[in-house]
């Protein structure tokens with residue numbers, strides 16, 4: 172996908188240009204990593220203890236929505252311990268053999284990062300149990316009645332698994348991680364730090380007010396913060412002006428990112444709940460069909476943000492719009508008296 176096709180507020184990484192841009196901005200140490208104070212402290216302790224005992228650190232599971240820093244933390248785990256890093260992902264491991272090839276070629280102490288670990292093949296998952304616990308796998312040789320299993324010792328390694336859907340991992344796999352970190356959305360002060368750091372690295376002169384304006388619109392997600400900053404930089408460059416708050420507002424209006432950070436898909440979801448289903452409740456699949464998007468995207472990307480900023484709630488019968496949502500979209504629920512619009516500050 173080209174840079175121009177990237178949806179600006181989609182927290183999932185998409186374009187090649189962005190990959191290079193992110194690589195340049197990635198923090199390299201826990202100290203440089205902004206926010207997630209608790210997780211940072213926990214990881215620091217785990218890594219320091221392993222270093223003192225001269226052993227490989229425990230396996231680590233990183234859970235949380237896309238773009239919050241899971242890949243960055245995996246790289247930091249390797250970097251801080253001076254260990255090599257091997258990167259793979261669940262969708263790339265479709266057979267136990269794919270995993271056996273990776274595991275058998277690890278060098279002692281290597282960090283193996285498996286992104287989207289919940290999408291790995293079931294047969295590979297089972298192989299991973301033994302590998303994580305005993306640094307050993309059983310390889311099946313031959314077929315049918317003559318098949319035998321040959322044990323293969325592995326070099327000790329640290330598995331860092333990342334998932335946006337921790338609930339989808341089978342318990343035996345989840346239990347084999349020595350530590351699970353739940354990454355949280357970032358608050359605005361933290362996002363301002365992420366943005367200020369990125370602006371410095373990009374050599375972009377931007378004032379505090381402009382940074383705060385971007386921080387308020389990036390859905391608690393550093394990846395989106397960096398992406399919006401890039402568009403603001405382009406805007407200032409093309410218009411020959413400063414990257415000030417006016418440039419931020421103009422650039423983000425151009426890209427259809429509203430003051431709450433809602434994009435076109437968020438708005439489509441909200442308007443569907445509000446106008447087609449009278450505010451809900453609406454089931455996830457019905458909602459997905461109505462807006463023409465995959466249920467998984469709505470559940471993993473759109474919904475957590477809308478819940479977080481208080482525009483919808485999840486009930487056993489489906490998604491329901493909150494009074495704040497009616498106000499934000501300037502709508503009135505049938506049969507309910509009230510003003511049609513209230514300022515966004517009221518949310």
Ligand SMILES: Nc1ncnc2c1ncn2[C@@H]1O[C@H](COP(=O)(O)OP(=O)(O)OP(=O)(O)O)[C@@H](O)[C@H]1O
Pocket residue numbers: 182183184192193194196197198203204205206207236237238239240241242243244286333365393394397
């Ligand atoms: N705590 C942080 N401090 C500074 N920058 C950060 C932080 N977390 C993430 N970033 C920035 O956001 C970008 C995205 O982070 P990263 O790729 O680690 O997210 P992710 O959770 O692995 O996403 P995905 O699950 O989609 O791969 C990084 O390139 C980095 O520049």
